[in-house]
Every structure is written in structure tokens, then in C-alpha cells.
Amino acid sequence: MPTRRQPPSLQCPLAVPSPGQRRRFRRVLLRWYGRNGRDLPWRRTDDPYHILVSEIMLQQTQVDRVLPKYHEWLRKYPSLEALAGAGEDAAVKTWYPLGYNIRPRRLHAIAREAVTRFGGELPSDENTLRSFKGIGPYTAGALMSFAFRKRAPILDTNVARVLFRVVIGRGHPKSHRMRKHLWKVSELMVPRKRAFDFNQAIMDFGALVCVARRPKCENCPMSDMCRAYPFDPRHESQSAMVRR
Numbered sequence: 001m002p003t004r005r006q007p008p009s010l011q012c013p014l015a016v017p018s019p020g021q022r023r024r025f026r027r028v029l030l031r032w033y034g035r036n037g038r039d040l041p042w043r044r045t046d047d048p049y050h051i052l053v054s055e056i057m058l059q060q061t062q063v064d065r066v067l068p069k070y071h072e073w074l075r076k077y078p079s080l081e082a083l084a085g086a087g088e089d090a091a092v093k094t095w096y097p098l099g100y101n102i103r104p105r106r107l108h109a110i111a112r113e114a115v116t117r118f119g120g121e122l123p124s125d126e127n128t129l130r131s132f133k134g135i136g137p138y139t140a141g142a143l144m145s146f147a148f149r150k151r152a153p154i155l156d157t158n159v160a161r162v163l164f165r166v167v168i169g170r171g172h173p174k175s176h177r178m179r180k181h182l183w184k185v186s187e188l189m190v191p192r193k194r195a196f197d198f199n200q201a202i203m204d205f206g207a208l209v210c211v212a213r214r215p216k217c218e219n220c221p222m223s224d225m226c227r228a229y230p231f232d233p234r235h236e237s238q239s240a241m242v243r244r
């Protein structure tokens with residue numbers, strides 16, 4: 001019986017970094033971070049609630065717009081109990097002008113759930129975190145890594161872009177298949193030691209060097225191991241967009 005031919009993109013396996021490439025990537029990235037990493041308030045705390053607030057604010061918003069709101073929010077709602085005890089509309093009002101108001105509503109619902117189910121704490125187990133409505137794979141990974149200091153992968157837009165370019169180079173960076181693969185790559189890349197620094201570093205690298213439109217390839221410490229170097233936007237097809 002004749003078999004159906006698959007399109008070429010489904011026939012070839014996606015690249016996975018070798019152990020040597022992983023070691024090199026980590027070494028170069030952590031060295032770059034030591035010299036260029038940003039000093040951000042949510043990097044100086046291990047309070048899961050504070051980290052949750054920063055992660056949800058940063059989902060659609062630049063760091064410089066998040067900074068003042070992050071401080072204001074924590075002054076007004078210093079704990080999950082304080083947020084849960086406030087009205088949802090008041091939380092949305094405090095959120096202004098960050099926009100995407102589903103985010104403060106989600107945060108408020110998480111606070112209520114944390115108070116009802118866990119006495120006002122966020123659990124340190126990834127599966128339990130994922131059981132909260134409003135905590136998806138990225139937020140759970142960020143909490144595991146940044147609050148509970150576990151070796152957990154993350155994959156936000158910046159991280160996905162860097163991993164895609166360095167490891168894969170060409171294709172549909174936002175397709176469902178690629179997204180799934182990049183989670184695997186992220187998991188392989190996170191080192192056993194310094195997982196927290198590594199994840200912060202790769203986010204900064206994507207925000208400051210390997211940016212979406214005009215990555216700074218000419219001064220990039222990854223250029224000799226990067227499959228997208230020199231960057232050409234025509235190699236990144238945007239045709240298969242999916243949400244994270």
C-alpha cells in the first residue's frame with residue numbers, strides 16, 4: 001500500500017545541541033551575563049509572589065514600563081492574601097496603564113486560589129503550579145527557576161528566539177512543532193549549577209543582543225556557534241504563528 005509522503009519540514013529531525021555545544025553556549029552566555037546582565041528588583045528576591053507579579057507584568061510589556069508598576073503593585077498588595085482580599089476591579093485599576101487587563105484578573109484569581117487551597121502560599125511543585133488557572137508552562141518554569149531555584153527550563157519569546165537562531169537557524173520559529181522542540185532544547189541547555197543565572201542570562205541576551213528585528217550579530221559572542229549568523233530575516237518565516 002503506498003505511503004503518504006510527508007512535507008519536507010516533517011521529514012527532517014530538528015537539531016539538538018551536542019553536549020559540547022551546550023557547555024560552550026552556557027560558558028559564553030554566563031560570561032556575557034557577568035558583564036552585561038541587568039540589575040532588576042525581581043532578581044533580588046526569592047519571594048514566589050513577587051516573582052509571579054513580575055513575570056505576569058513582563059508577559060506583554062517592556063521592563064522599563066514594568067518597573068514603576070511592580071513597586072506600586074507590591075506596595076498596595078504586599079502579599080497574596082492582600083491581593084485576594086482586594087476587589088478584582090481595584091486590581092485592574094491599579095494595573096493601569098499596563099494594558100491586557102486579563103493579566104490582573106488572572107493574578108487576582110491565582111491569589112484567591114492560593115489562599116483557598118494553600119493558605120496564601122504558592123506551592124513549590126511544578127505540576128501543582130500548573131493546576132492553577134492562569135499559570136501556564138512558562139510561568140510555572142519561571143517560578144520553579146527564579147523563586148524555588150530549581151533546574152527548570154523556561155521559554156518566553158526572548159529565550160525561544162535565541163535558542164531558535166543559535167541551534168536551528170532557519171524555519172518557523174513560532175510553529176507549534178518548533179515551540180515544542182525549543183522546550184526540549186531549553187531543558188537540555190539549562191545547567192545543573194547556576195540554573196537561575198542561566199535563565200536570567202538568556203532572557204537578557206534576547207532582550208539586549210539577539211533582538212527580534214536587528215540582532216547585534218557583529219558584536220555577538222555567540223556568532224561563531226550560531227546557525228543564523230549572519231542574521232537574515234528571510235530565514236525566519238512567521239507563517240505559522242501560535243500563542244505560547
Ligand code: SF4
Nearest residue numbers: 210215217220223226
Ligand atoms: Fe543572535 Fe546574531 Fe548572535 Fe546569532 S549571531 S545569536 S542571530 S545576535
